[in-house]
Amino acid sequence: MINISENENVVSLRKSLIATTTELIFLNSESILEEFNKVLTPGVFPEYNDKIILLKRESKPAIDRFNKWSERRLFRNSLVAHNLRLNDKTSLFERKEKLKINAPNFDNDFVIIYYLHVYLCMCIGKHFPTHVKELNRDTIIDMIEFTGQWTSLHDELPIIEGWFRSFNFHYEELSNHVEFLNTKKS
Numbered sequence: 001m002i003n004i005s006e007n008e009n010v011v012s013l014r015k016s017l018i019a020t021t022t023e024l025i026f027l028n029s030e031s032i033l034e035e036f037n038k039v040l041t042p043g044v045f046p047e048y049n050d051k052i053i054l055l056k057r058e059s060k061p062a063i064d065r066f067n068k069w070s071e072r073r074l075f076r077n078s079l080v081a082h083n084l085r086l087n088d089k090t091s092l093f094e095r096k097e098k099l100k101i102n103a104p105n106f107d108n109d110f111v112i113i114y115y116l117h118v119y120l121c122m123c124i125g126k127h128f129p130t131h132v133k134e135l136n137r138d139t140i141i142d143m144i145e146f147t148g149q150w151t152s153l154h155d156e157l158p159i160i161e162g163w164f165r166s167f168n169f170h171y172e173e174l175s176n177h178v179e180f181l182n183t184k185k186s
Helices: 005-009 013-038 046-067 072-081 107-127 129-134 137-141 153-166 172-185
Strands: none
Touching: 013 046, 013 072, 013 107, 046 107, 107 129, 153 172
């Protein structure tokens, strides 16, 4: 449980977490679809021309269902990726009339998105079983060298807690975490 005490009436953590989670699901979904539509093509992989044609044919029902949300791209660009700014660069908060947009919004939509992606994955697995079997996220992450400085929670969290205190903000979980780290050190 996360409690942000008196700030809960200003920013609903529950609503923020739900919005952030659904936006991430949506962004990942759109990235996968973009790769599927623009990269997984006979033009890019001519050696797999026949397999890709069959894959696209079998995937068509799922792609057609995604496309029933006809304004997914507008939703992605304006509201998710560019933080509630519309194409003309105005903020959604500045609008006088309600924006009508045909894009996933309800919990049921995200369940549908999940199963559509499962269907696409099964289609890909059917036509490219060897390639799918060879995919290993561990080897991909081994190809990345993170060069940022290692961050110590013991050093940094008290600094952040100080910022909170300087404005009389209280975030109980942060204080508890700092206290835990101090107890652990002793």
